[in-house]
Amino acid sequence: MNNADLIRRDLDVLWHPCTQMKDHETNPPVPIKRGKGVWLEDYDGREFIDAVSSWWVNLFGHANPRINARIREQMEQLEHVILAGFSHEPVVELSERLVDLAPEGLTRAFYADNGSSAIEVALKMSFHYWLNRGQSQKTRFVALTGSYHGETLGALSVGHVPLYRETYGPLLLEAIHAPSPDCYHREPGEDCAEYAERQFAEMERILAENADEVCAVVVEPLVQCVGGMRMHDPVYLERLREACDRYGIHLIADEIAVGFGRTGTMFACEQAGITPDFMCLSKGLTAGYLPLAATLTTEEVYCAFYDDFNNLTAFLHSHSFTGNPLGCAAALATLDIFAEDEVIESNRRKAEVMGEAMAPLNDHPKVAEVRQTGMILAAEMSPDPANRTAYPWQERRGLHVYRHGLENRALLRPLGNVVYLMPPYVISEEEIHHLARVATEGIDIATRD
Incomplete structure (x- = not known):
């Protein structure tokens, strides 16, 4: 089994949630074979950090042995x-x-x-x-x-x-x-x-x-x-x-x-x-x-x-x-x-690391705000940060960040112009820095005129 085989079968029978299915003509779904900790692996052996906790549900990593x-x-x-x-x-x-x-x-x-x-x-x-x-x-x-x-x-x-x-x-x-x-x-x-x-x-x-x-x-x-x-x-x-x-x-x-x-x-x-x-x-x-x-x-x-x-x-x-x-x-x-x-206490340090790793985006010319509450951090892309102007939704700037993430071992799924991190709590500091780097690169690509 490889990605192509499963994608073909998928598109013959499945209707995916929160998706315009025609998008999959150019952005095929990513078939996941297994997960471990913060990592997901597809059928071709590519790995991705689950930066969005699989729609905000995963707290302690995939295939957690205690659960x-x-x-x-x-x-x-x-x-x-x-x-x-x-x-x-x-x-x-x-x-x-x-x-x-x-x-x-x-x-x-x-x-x-x-x-x-x-x-x-x-x-x-x-x-x-x-x-x-x-x-x-x-x-x-x-x-x-x-x-x-x-x-x-x-x-x-x-x-x-x-x-x-x-x-x-x-x-x-x-x-x-x-x-x-x-x-x-x-x-x-x-x-x-x-x-x-x-x-x-x-x-x-x-x-x-x-x-x-x-x-x-x-x-x-x-x-x-x-x-x-x-x-x-x-x-x-x-x-x-x-x-x-x-x-x-x-x-x-x-x-x-x-x-x-x-x-x-x-x-x-x-x-x-x-x-x-x-x-x-x-x-x-x-x-x-x-x-x-x-x-x-x-x-x-x-x-x-x-x-x-x-x-x-x-x-x-x-x-x-x-x-x-x-x-x-x-x-x-x-x-x-x-x-x-002592998860809450551990998360406080990880939240600090997330804030520090994403802090340089505060000076990005196309980012209006970097905001954070605990283990949720978001960066808002804007063509005119001083006036909080929004990019038109039709431009789908976040899609560029998503694609760049998949090419660089990261599952990032922006909400329109908002790029966010909400990872499982078992993420390491090294993995946080990787996500921050990929997200920043993705924002650079997405905001090029």
Whole structure:
């Protein structure tokens, strides 16, 4: 088997996600045979550092022996069982440990299959809570401009990235979108905290005017990832939590991409010292091994559904593979690594190395900003950095960076004009410097007029 053979077979039968398939006429898919640590290897023997953690899911490297062993042990005992009316030890232990790790006050775990589904659970649960409490007029949601929360229709409704949302506009809920606190758009001389405070004024107005009909505010804490790795100051979350309490509105924290150490703390909400009413987790929950998601919520929310059967207040949302034992085993192994290896502390040094390695781009004539939150670092290409002008999306500048990366042992997958690093935590300092060099070269190529 070689690359060409598998590519031919692939293009005969597969429809790839998030892809214009005609692109594969000139940019064929890369067939991967195996992975080890941060490295991926194709069928022709080429190797690539997985700089994007395979869509931000991989935390501790490919084919991690500790996670492999835990899944293998579980597989020999119980692969799956219905979670309605039944239970199993891995899902109970995982729930206990997530509740212990999460911000204080989150006491219940509800499982789904993926991040979009976790958001759907939170949206439905919030609406249903208010319904059970006799406030049926609460039917709307507030989110931020530039936000992304998934591809299912409810999750897409609260998202605000036009590329994903506009086509399906007629099918979506009518969410309210408040201006993002994205620090990239601050005024000269204004720091990120000041900008976040200023941007919150419009959110305050929206909540004040619509409190009676709003179920919840949905937010990606600290980093709006799909929207271009847009970063904001934690003070925005502090203000938002206080306002939601004041107006009687739930706060949903979408920690799907930013949870499990990506931002420098276990969960991004910790940096604001807040507890959301719902916290959605997926991606790194199983360190990239298996599809699993959890929506954590409070005892108050749980109790709003706890009632006699005949009152029909139960939350009937379900997935066939809810709480799958193999996924739970992968998640438990992931949490063991966090507990035993001082991962958060180790990441702080690696984040410093990432910042140092990419720092020269601050002086690049076609880079408007280099920004970083923990193990997420992004560089924004611009034809006029002083005015934050964007390259037209039709020019596909990021594609040049992607191609250059593949030619130089790196999987880089820019978001439009934003080149970013979000590698597995097992990356070495030498490998970080390699990625920085390749990314810088790619930006040089992509920004040539």
